[in-house]
Amino acid sequence: MGGCTVKVEGLTVPTSNQEQVLKGTDFNQLESIATQSATSTTSALPVKVLSNNTARKYAYIANDSDTAVYLYFGNFASADVASTTVGVNKGIRLNATGGSYELDDRNLYVGEIWASSTASSKKILFVEN
Numbered sequence: 001m002g003g004c005t006v007k008v009e010g011l012t013v014p015t016s017n018q019e020q021v022l023k024g025t026d027f028n029q030l031e032s033i034a035t036q037s038a039t040s041t042t043s044a045l046p047v048k049v050l051s052n053n054t055a056r057k058y059a060y061i062a063n064d065s066d067t068a069v070y071l072y073f074g075n076f077a078s079a080d081v082a083s084t085t086v087g088v089n090k091g092i093r094l095n096a097t098g099g100s101y102e103l104d105d106r107n108l109y110v111g112e113i114w115a116s117s118t119a120s121s122k123k124i125l126f127v128e129n
Contacts, residue, residue, distance in 0.1 A: 045079040046072070046086035046116040049124055056110045058129045059103040063094035065122035070094070071101060072114045086114045094124075 050059060052075060063069045072091035076082035092101055094115075103109055115124055 046082045046114045047079065047124075048082075048112055049115050049126060050113040050128060052111050053128065054110050056103070056108065056128060057105075058108075059113075059126060060100065061094070061102075061113070061124060061126040062098060062100040063096060063122070064098075064125045065117070065119075066096050067117050067119045067122055068093055068096055068099070069115050069117045069122055069124060072116070073109050073111060074114065075112045076114070082114050086116050088116055088118050090116075 049061060049071070050056075061071065070086075070088055070091045070093055072082075072086040074082070074085060076085070093099070094101060
């Protein structure tokens with residue numbers, strides 16, 4: 001299948017990465033995976049990408065913007081509270097135009113995932129199952 005791509009509910013995955021990205025995903029259950037996007041309207045406040053989900057089995061987060069985005073794992077009462085901890089150059093960096101992070105049975109985290117960037121209105125795509 002070299003060179004083609006697979007589209008998973010709106011997220012296009014190159015075949016060179018599809019085995020890793022889709023590991024543990026039951027193709028019969030793909031309709032239950034929701035692709036969503038989160039954008040921040042200000043670079044001063046972080047945005048919650050994924051809420052706490054104790055039923056989470058898998059998540060894939062991709063940066064669909066022209067600026068690096070930073071992921072931070074932690075539960076916060078609000079974006080104002082999160083802003084004291086979540087920030088640029090803290091957490092996991094997702095490079096511009098496709099940087100990504102995958103959660104599966106090897107590194108599963110079920111709490112909130114927040115993101116921040118140096119620029120406003122950046123799009124983050126994700127799937128969660």
